[in-house]
Amino acid sequence: MSSTIQKRAARKSPAERAAEIAEAAREIALGQGLSAITLRNVAARVGVASGLVAHYQPNMDALVAGTFAAIVSEETEEVAALLEKRATPLQQLGMLLETLMDGSRLDVTAIWVEAWTLGRRNEALAACVREQMDAWQAVVQRLVEAGIDAGEFETFDAPSVAWQILGMVDGLNAQALVRWDGVSDRGTHLARAVEGMVGAARGSLLGVQQGGRISRSNAG
Amino acid sequence: MSSTIQKRAARKSPAERAAEIAEAAREIALGQGLSAITLRNVAARVGVASGLVAHYQPNMDALVAGTFAAIVSEETEEVAALLEKRATPLQQLGMLLETLMDGSRLDVTAIWVEAWTLGRRNEALAACVREQMDAWQAVVQRLVEAGIDAGEFETFDAPSVAWQILGMVDGLNAQALVRWDGVSDRGTHLARAVEGMVGAARGSLLGVQQGGRISRSNAG
DNA sequence: GCTCTTGTTGATCGCATGATCAATAGGAAG
DNA sequence: CTTCCTATTGATCATGCGATCAACAAGAGC
Numbered sequence: 001m002s003s004t005i006q007k008r009a010a011r012k013s014p015a016e017r018a019a020e021i022a023e024a025a026r027e028i029a030l031g032q033g034l035s036a037i038t039l040r041n042v043a044a045r046v047g048v049a050s051g052l053v054a055h056y057q058p059n060m061d062a063l064v065a066g067t068f069a070a071i072v073s074e075e076t077e078e079v080a081a082l083l084e085k086r087a088t089p090l091q092q093l094g095m096l097l098e099t100l101m102d103g104s105r106l107d108v109t110a111i112w113v114e115a116w117t118l119g120r121r122n123e124a125l126a127a128c129v130r131e132q133m134d135a136w137q138a139v140v141q142r143l144v145e146a147g148i149d150a151g152e153f154e155t156f157d158a159p160s161v162a163w164q165i166l167g168m169v170d171g172l173n174a175q176a177l178v179r180w181d182g183v184s185d186r187g188t189h190l191a192r193a194v195e196g197m198v199g200a201a202r203g204s205l206l207g208v209q210q211g212g213r214i215s216r217s218n219a220g
Numbered sequence: 221m222s223s224t225i226q227k228r229a230a231r232k233s234p235a236e237r238a239a240e241i242a243e244a245a246r247e248i249a250l251g252q253g254l255s256a257i258t259l260r261n262v263a264a265r266v267g268v269a270s271g272l273v274a275h276y277q278p279n280m281d282a283l284v285a286g287t288f289a290a291i292v293s294e295e296t297e298e299v300a301a302l303l304e305k306r307a308t309p310l311q312q313l314g315m316l317l318e319t320l321m322d323g324s325r326l327d328v329t330a331i332w333v334e335a336w337t338l339g340r341r342n343e344a345l346a347a348c349v350r351e352q353m354d355a356w357q358a359v360v361q362r363l364v365e366a367g368i369d370a371g372e373f374e375t376f377d378a379p380s381v382a383w384q385i386l387g388m389v390d391g392l393n394a395q396a397l398v399r400w401d402g403v404s405d406r407g408t409h410l411a412r413a414v415e416g417m418v419g420a421a422r423g424s425l426l427g428v429q430q431g432g433r434i435s436r437s438n439a440g
Numbered sequence: 441g442c443t444c445t446t447g448t449t450g451a452t453c454g455c456a457t458g459a460t461c462a463a464t465a466g467g468a469a470g
Numbered sequence: 471c472t473t474c475c476t477a478t479t480g481a482t483c484a485t486g487c488g489a490t491c492a493a494c495a496a497g498a499g500c
Contacts, residue, residue, distance in 0.1 A: 011478075017478095051480065054460080113336050117253065119398065133395070133398065161409060173391075174390065185380065186384070190384065231447055269449045270488095280487090280488065447495090448494080451492100454488095460481105464480100466478090468473105
């Protein structure tokens with residue numbers, strides 16, 4: 001009885017409570033979007049009075065911005081770590097595209113898209129968005145430069161190419177948010193595009209399949 | 221005196237008033253975003269009581285959805301008309317990329333991005349988004365198919381390629397919404413990418429410029 | 441000039457948001 | 471067991487939203 005209906009929340013250390021609040025905000029963001037991060041929403045999920053959530057944050061904009069940063073930076077590091085497992089830049093770029101386009105991270109994509117709009121009225125969030133975009137770009141740029149050094153890629157402008165790759169991936173994923181049907185072989189087509197941009201041989205990025213036939217038919 | 225402060229709005233025909241409301245909503249959307257389309261906001265801009273706006277719409281979701289459709293469909297038709305002026309599919313595709321990437325339509329891009337998020341909670345808007353995406357895709361697909369027929373493009377899957385091109389453009393434009401700097405020659409890089417995807421020769425889509433030097437400077 | 445249709449008003453309701461703060465009580469320290 | 475710091479409460483305020491509707495008045499038709 002008393003275990004199901006708790007009258008008053010157990011007293012916890014500030015650090016512990018802050019972590020609970022951050023985790024609740026994270027879950028809400030991934031499930032219902034950043035704009036669902038409200039005082040009462042977060043408080044209810046933690047099982048605490050609304051005033052307590054406010055007590056742990058200067059204002060809600062900060063909690064939204066912090067939640068965005070937490071979710072996105074975790075993804076960046078996760079994918080970056082995944083790349084380490086591949087030997088060559090060519091393989092790494094292939095894995096990057098494959099991973100980002102497999103549809104397993106659409107919840108994070110939704111967060112990105114919402115942040116682009118919300119950043120218009122939440123300056124703290126806007127700053128976080130720029131910061132996280134830079135972090136992503138740095139990862140990809142390093143990858144492209146490694147490819148140039150290894151002689152696998154041929155392009156004169158690694159920073160811009162990195163931005164372009166990210167923009168393409170984001171756009172295609174955002175599209176998948178609304179319409180994931182209609183496009184077959186999303187990864188394959190993107191691979192062709194990136195190959196063209198990066199100056200890699202056709203079909204070198206992603207497994208052959210239809211791609212193999214493309215390059216042959218285009219050889220002339 | 222009486223001309224500056226108007227106590228009561230002049231009586232107008234329903235069609236005329238509806239047009240005024242639609243136009244006000246359009247201006248608000250382009251300037252402050254779709255979520256700024258509120259009863260009181262629109263009413264204030266028209267110079268009318270809030271109740272009147274409600275009187276002309278079943279609900280606000282419908283006004284938001286309608287405004288989105290109006291803004292976006294106008295752009296689609298505008299760009300499609302622009303393409304007619306070019307002779308070959310290759311030139312048309314080049315002009316398409318050039319036009320969409322010149323930064324003159326970022327306000328419409330912002331509308332798209334916001335609609336992707338808002339569509340999550342506004343079913344009418346979500347339907348409009350899908351509809352408008354299909355319209356865009358149809359334009360591009362027709363273009364790609366024409367290119368294949370003309371022997372300028374070589375790709376086996378025009379529908380998917382059309383989706384990909386749109387996704388890329390949207391993503392890069394959304395990126396530009398937040399970060400202008402960092403990327404030089406957005407159009408040029410995208411042109412390389414699309415050439416790779418569409419199976420067109422390098423540099424055939426957009427004027428040479430740096431594009432010509434890409435392969436040379438990195439040849440060693 | 442009068443009538444009557446109908447475009448228009450604005451107060452009102454219910455609900456949601458962020459923020460604030462005096463009051464309360466949990467639980468470690470003594 | 472008592473004390474006291476502080477984590478926690480929850481009512482409260484100001485604001486904004488969409489929606490509703492009885493009352494009003496503009497102006498076309500007669």
